[in-house]
Amino acid sequence: MRAAYASAFDADNPLAALTVGDRPEPTHPQDDWVTVQVRASSLNHHDLWSLRGVGLAADQLPMILGCDAVGTDPDGNQVVIYPVVPTPGDPRGVSILSEHFPGTFAERVAVPRMNLLPLPDGLAATDAACLPTAWLTAWRMLTTKGRVDEGESVLVQGAGGGVATAAVALGVALGKRVYATSRDAAKRERITALGATALEPGARLPERVDVVIETVGAATFDHSLKSAAPMARIVVSGATAGHEPKVNLRRVFAMQLEILGTSMGTPQELAELLAFCAEHEVRPVVDRVVPFSRIEEAFARLHSGEVFGKVVVDHTA
Template sequence: MRAAFASTFDADNPLAALAVGDRPEPTHPDDDWVTVEVRASSLNRHDLWSLSGVGLAPEQLPMILGCDAVGVDPDGNDVVVYPVVVDPSDPRGLSILSERFPGTLAERVAVPRANLVPVPAGLPLTDAACLPTAWLTAYRMLTNRGRIDEGEAVLVQGAGGGVATAAVVLAVALGKRVYATSRDAAKRDRIAALGATALAPGARLPERVDVVIETVGAATFDHSMKSAKPGARIVVSGATAGHEPKVNLRRVFALQLEILGTSMGTPAELAELLALCVDKGVRPVVDSVYGFSQVSDAFARLHSGEVFGKVVLDHSR
C-alpha cells in the first residue's frame, strides 16, 4: 500500500527524511485491532519531529507517519481514529500512532477497535480528520483542565498554530471573551476574523483572564502569568519557544494560580468535541487541502511556518 514514512532522520532538514512509496499491509498486534481504510488525514508538528529524529529510534525505521485520520471501519462505518494506544513498553504507558505503531498517512491503518469514534452526520470527513490531535488537545485544555465553564475570559498565546487556533475557535463557540496573541500581523487579522481580540505578544490585556492556553513556552510564559486573574488556570501543552521559563512563585501562591499540564485527550472527549462541532456549527480552520499524491508538498507547507490552521490530505486524490 502507498504510505508516507520516515526513511531516516534529518534534524536540519526534516523534509529530506520523508519518503513516499509502498509499505506492507497493516498487522494486528491483538485480536481487538481492526484495519481502517483511510479517507482523509491531517499533518501535525509531531510528523516533522519524527522526521527530525524526536521520539523515534533508528531501529524503528521506516515508520509510517501520521496521527490524525478518518476512514471506514470493517463494518462500513465512517470513523475518526483516536491516535493514542496503550503501550506498556513506553514509560508513559501509552504511545501515539507513528511512535511505535505505524501511523495514519497510508491507505490503511490498524488500530484497536476501541479507538474508533463514529463521525456524526453533517461533519465532512476532511474536517473530522483535523480533530484527533490538535483540536482534541485544545478542547481538553479548555474544558477538563482549564474548567472554562467557571470563567468568562481566555488568553490564547501564539495563535496561528494548530492547537492555539483550535482553542480560539472553541472558546469563541463556548461564548467566552477571547484574547489571542501572534507575532505575525497577518495572522492577527485572521485571528480577529475568528472572533478573538488579536494582540501582539506581551501586549496589555483589557482585563485579566480566567484561563490561559499556553503552547509557546518561555517566550510568553511571563506574560501568561501577568495576564492571569486570581485563581486562574494556566494550561500548558507545548513549549515551542523554550521549556524552562522563569516563574515568579510569589505570584503563583499570592494569586492562587494553577499551572496545569496536559496532552491529547480521551476517546470520550473526542466524541464530545465531534458533537460540539455539529451542535455549534464549528468547523476546523483548514490552511490547505492536498491530495495524497501531493504529500511532499503538504509537508513543505507545514514546514514553511506560514500555515494558519490544519494541513489536510484527501486520500482519494
C-alpha cells in the same frame, strides 16, 4: 500500499527524511485490532519531530507517519480514529500512532477497534481529520483542565498553529471573550475574523483572564502570568519557544494561580468534541487541503511556519 514514512532522521532538514512509496499492508498485533481504509488525515508538528528523530529510534525505521485520520471500518462505517493506543514496553503504557505502530499517512491503518468513534452526520471527513490531536488537546485544555465554564475570558498565546488556533475557535464557540497573540500581522487579522481580539505578543490585555492557553513556553510565560486573574488556570501543552521559563512564584501564590500540564485527551473527550462541533456547526480552521499524491507539499507547508490552522490530506483525491 502507498504511504508516507520516515526513512531516516534529519534534525536540520526533516523534509529530506520523508519518503513516499510502497509499504506492506497493516498487521494486527492483537485480535481486537482492525484495518481502516483512510479517507482523510491531517498533519501535526509531531510528524516533523519524528523526521528529526525525536521519539523514534533508528531500529523503528521505516515508520509510517501520521496521528489523525477519518476512514471506513471493516463494516463500512465512517469512523474517526482516536490515535492513542496501548503500548506494552513504553514507559507511559501508551503511545500515539506513528511512534510504535504505523501511522495514518497510508491507504490503510491498523488500530484497536475501541479507538474508532462514529463520524457525526454533517461533519466532513476532511474537517473531522483535524480533531483527534490538535483540536482534542485544545478542547481538553479549555474544558477539563482550564474549567472554562467557571470563567468568561481566555488568552491564547501564539495563535496560528493547530492547537492555539483550535483554542481560539473553540473558546469563541463556547461564548467566551477570547484574546490571542501573534507576531504576524496577517495572522492577527485572521484571528479577528474568528471572533477573538488579536494582540501583539506581550501587549496589555483589557482585562485579566480566567484561563490562559500556553503552547509557546518561555517566550510568553511571563506575559501569561501577568495576564492571569486571581484563581486563574494557566494550561500548558507545549513549549515551542523554550521549556525553562522564569516563574515569579510570588505572583503564583499571591494570585492563587494554577499551572496545569496536559497532553491530548481521552476517547470520551474526543466524542464530546465531535458532538460539540456537529451540534454547534464549529468547523476546524483549515490552512489547506492537499491530495495524498502531493503529500510532500503538505509537509513543506507545515515546515514553512506560515500555516494558519491545519494542513489536511485528502486520501480520496
